[in-house]
Amino acid sequence: MSAAPLVDSHCHLDLYPDVPAAIRRIDAAGVLTIAVTNTPSVFEYLTALVGPAKSIHVAIGLHPELAHERDGELPLFHQLLPRTRYVGEVGLDYVTSDRERRDRQRRALTRIVEWCAEAGGKIVTVHSRRAANDVVDVFGAFAGTYILHWYTGSIQSLNRALGHGAYVSVNPAMLRAEHSFSVMKHVPKERVLTETDGPFVTIDKRPAEPSDVQRAVEGLANLWGTELDTAREIVYTNFTRMLGERSSA
Ligand code: MN
Numbered sequence: 001m002s003a004a005p006l007v008d009s010h011c012h013l014d015l016y017p018d019v020p021a022a023i024r025r026i027d028a029a030g031v032l033t034i035a036v037t038n039t040p041s042v043f044e045y046l047t048a049l050v051g052p053a054k055s056i057h058v059a060i061g062l063h064p065e066l067a068h069e070r071d072g073e074l075p076l077f078h079q080l081l082p083r084t085r086y087v088g089e090v091g092l093d094y095v096t097s098d099r100e101r102r103d104r105q106r107r108a109l110t111r112i113v114e115w116c117a118e119a120g121g122k123i124v125t126v127h128s129r130r131a132a133n134d135v136v137d138v139f140g141a142f143a144g145t146y147i148l149h150w151y152t153g154s155i156q157s158l159n160r161a162l163g164h165g166a167y168v169s170v171n172p173a174m175l176r177a178e179h180s181f182s183v184m185k186h187v188p189k190e191r192v193l194t195e196t197d198g199p200f201v202t203i204d205k206r207p208a209e210p211s212d213v214q215r216a217v218e219g220l221a222n223l224w225g226t227e228l229d230t231a232r233e234i235v236y237t238n239f240t241r242m243l244g245e246r247s248s249a
Helices: 019-029 040-050 064-083 099-119 132-139 155-163 172-176 178-184 210-224 228-244
Strands: 007-011 032-035 056-058 086-091 123-127 145-149 167-170 192-194
Touching: 007 145, 007 167, 007 192, 007 210, 007 228, 019 040, 019 056, 019 210, 040 056, 040 064, 064 086, 064 099, 086 099, 086 145, 099 132, 132 145, 132 155, 145 155, 155 167, 167 178, 167 210, 172 178, 172 210, 178 210, 192 210, 192 228, 210 228
Parallel strands: 007 032, 032 056, 086 123, 123 145, 145 167, 167 192
Antiparallel strands: none
16 A cells, blocks of 8 residues: 655745746655745746646735735735635734734735635635734634644644634644644644645755655654554545535535
C-alpha cells in the first residue's frame, strides 16, 4: 500500500522565484495544495500559471498586513470570489498597534466572511496573529469551513473555533516551538491539517516547498505516537472530509 498524498493547506506559491518550476514539482509529487494569495489582483495571474495542475487549488486572499494598502481591491475580491471555493490568506494581525489599521483589517475580514457565508461551501485559510479572539468572533458560526493557519493564540479561543468546526494547520516550524506543540495536543486528530507557509518558512536554509509538509507529518507522528504513514493518512482523510462537508450552499 502506498502512502496517502501529502497536504499543504497554506502555501504562497506565487512568491517562489520560479513559479512554473514550483508548480511542476508540486504536481509531480501530487501534493494536495491550497495556494493562498495576499491580494485579489494576484488570483488571476496565479490561476493562469497553475492551469490544469489538478492537485493545486488557488485561493483568493487579502492579507491582513496589506489590508490598509489594498482594501481598495475588495470589489475585485467580491467579483472573483465565485471563481474559487478557496479563500486565503485572510484574517487579522494585531502586531500593529495602530487602531485604524486594526479597524480596517476587521472591516475587510467582516465583509469577506459575509460574502463567503452568502456563497456557501467556502474553505478559508486564516491568519490570527495576536488576534485569535477577534478572528473567532468575526467567523462566529460561519456557514463554511475555516482553517486556523499557524495558530499561536489561546486555548480558549482555539476551543471556540473547534466548536465551530474549524481545522488547524501545522507547519514544521510550529512543531519545533514548545508553545505550539502543547497547543496542538488540544486539537483532535480529525481537525489537523499540514501546511508549509512557504516560501516564508525555510527548511535547511531554503524556502519550504509543499512536499516539505512531510516534516510536519513527522512532527504529528511524534505528537500522536503513530507511524509516519498513519499520521499522513489521518491528514489526508481530514482534507478530503473537509472538502466533502458543507459543500452545498
Ligand atoms: Mn501565510
